[in-house]
Structures are given as structure tokens and as C-alpha cells.
Amino acid sequence: MRIVNVLVYEDVRDTILVGWSYGGVAPTAAAERAAERLAHLVYLDSFIPQHGQAFQDLFDPAVNARFDAAAQAYGEGWRVPFIDPNVNDGRPRTALLVAPCKQPLSLTNADAARLPRTFILCTRKGEGPIDAAIRAAAARAQEQGWRYRELPTGHTAVWTMPREVAELLVEAAALPAATAAPATVATGVKEAAGLT
Numbered sequence: 001m002r003i004v005n006v007l008v009y010e011d012v013r014d015t016i017l018v019g020w021s022y023g024g025v026a027p028t029a030a031a032e033r034a035a036e037r038l039a040h041l042v043y044l045d046s047f048i049p050q051h052g053q054a055f056q057d058l059f060d061p062a063v064n065a066r067f068d069a070a071a072q073a074y075g076e077g078w079r080v081p082f083i084d085p086n087v088n089d090g091r092p093r094t095a096l097l098v099a100p101c102k103q104p105l106s107l108t109n110a111d112a113a114r115l116p117r118t119f120i121l122c123t124r125k126g127e128g129p130i131d132a133a134i135r136a137a138a139a140r141a142q143e144q145g146w147r148y149r150e151l152p153t154g155h156t157a158v159w160t161m162p163r164e165v166a167e168l169l170v171e172a173a174a175l176p177a178a179t180a181a182p183a184t185v186a187t188g189v190k191e192a193a194g195l196t
Contacts, residue, residue, distance in 0.1 A: 003030040007037045016173055020044040020158065022096060024137070025055055028105060035111035042172050044165065045122040045155050048137040051107040055100070058133040071098050091159060118147040118172050120165075122157045131155075147172070 003026055006012065015038055017027035024046025031038055047058055056064045070080045075095060082093030107113070119141035125131045134155075142148050149168055153160045 001029060001033065004033045007034045013037050014039040016040040016042060016169070018042040018044060018169060019046050021155065022047050022055060022101070024048050025100070025105065028107070031112035031115055032107060032109045035109055035115060038115055040116045040118065040172055040175060042118045042120065042169065043137070043141070044120045045134055045157060046119070046137060047133055048140070049105050052104050054102050054104045056102055057104070059129055063129050067096065067098070067101070116147070116175065117141065118149065120149045120151060120168055122153050122155050123150050124152055125154050
């Protein structure tokens with residue numbers, strides 16, 4: 001995993017990893033392999049598979065069939081490109097990669113389980129199966145005692161409320177770290193994880 005390689009080879013420590021949307025899988029998986037290098041995990045309106053689950057396990061088989069069909073039709077079978085004729089704002093979008101969506105997470109590292117976590121739920125979105133999976137992750141985060149915040153916007157908070165997202169990340173960075181060294185914020189988790 002590229003995130004772990006960056007943490008190890010750059011000797012990065014006391015880092016806050018941030019995952020957005022399906023990028024929420026990346027900090028969870030990275031923590032399993034490099035918990036000692038992390039201070040906090042932040043999930044921005046994210047999907048969070050549990051032990052033994054893959055991203056695709058969070059959805060009804062009909063949703064997964066639509067992903068697979070879109071990958072075959074538009075993404076050479078290995079990716080689902082962002083295609084929405086109603087969205088033409090020039091902002092970069094990343095494709096959903098099919099193979100990582102089918103890999104179950106193995107969450108057995110006790111040090112990773114002890115890392116502090118924050119979930120930020122974007123509250124203004126639809127009622128579809130994808131939105132329901134994010135709401136379920138938010139509810140589970142609250143049940144498990146994670147730090148919890150909400151933003152009154154849709155799923156694209158990084159574009160619709162960038163200042164507020166930044167403020168919440170700075171707030172997370174100001175929390176006591178797992179070690180005495182100052183925390184740093186590592187963003188661009190999807191890019192670092194090779195999920196773009």
C-alpha cells in the first residue's frame with residue numbers, strides 16, 4: 001500500500017490520515033500496517049468496512065452489479081469513471097477502482113484499533129444506498145465513541161465548505177497525539193494510496 005510506503009520511507013510519524021468517500025478504506029488499511037506512525041484517523045463522509053468486509057459488502061448486490069456494469073461499459077472493466085452529465089464544473093474526479101472494492105479488510109492490529117478517530121458526516125444528501133452506507137458508518141462511529149462532527153452540506157464538502165473542512169482538520173490536528181511529537185496533517189489520501 002502506497003500510504004504505508006510513504007510513511008515508512010519518508011519516516012513520517014504522528015500523522016493524521018484523512019479519508020473521504022470510498023477513500024475512507026485507505027486510512028483504515030494503512031493503520032493496520034503502520035499504527036505506530038499515526039496520531040489520528042479522520043473520515044470525511046466515508047465508507048468504513050469492518051473486519052472481514054470489503055467496500056462492496058456495504059451495498060446491496062444490485063448496487064455492486066451496477067458498479068460492475070459501469071466498469072465494463074465505461075472503464076475497461078477495472079474502473080468506474082465519474083460520469084454525470086449534470087456535473088461539468090471542471091473539478092477533478094477520480095474513478096472508483098473495482099479490484100480494491102472487492103478486497104476484504106483484515107482488522108486485527110490492537111494498536112490500530114486504539115487510534116483516535118473522527119467522523120465528519122455531511123448531512124445534506126439523498127436517501128440512496130450509497131448515502132445509507134455512509135450514514136451507517138457515521139452511526140457506528142458514534143456508537144464506538146469516535147469524535148463526531150457534522151457539516152450541513154452534501155457529499156462534496158471539500159468543494160462546498162472548504163473552509164469548514166479545513167477548520168475541522170485543524171481541530172483534529174490540535175488534539176493530543178498518540179505520542180509527544182507534534183502532529184501533521186496528511187491529505188490527498190486517495191492519491192497517496194494509489195486510489196486515483
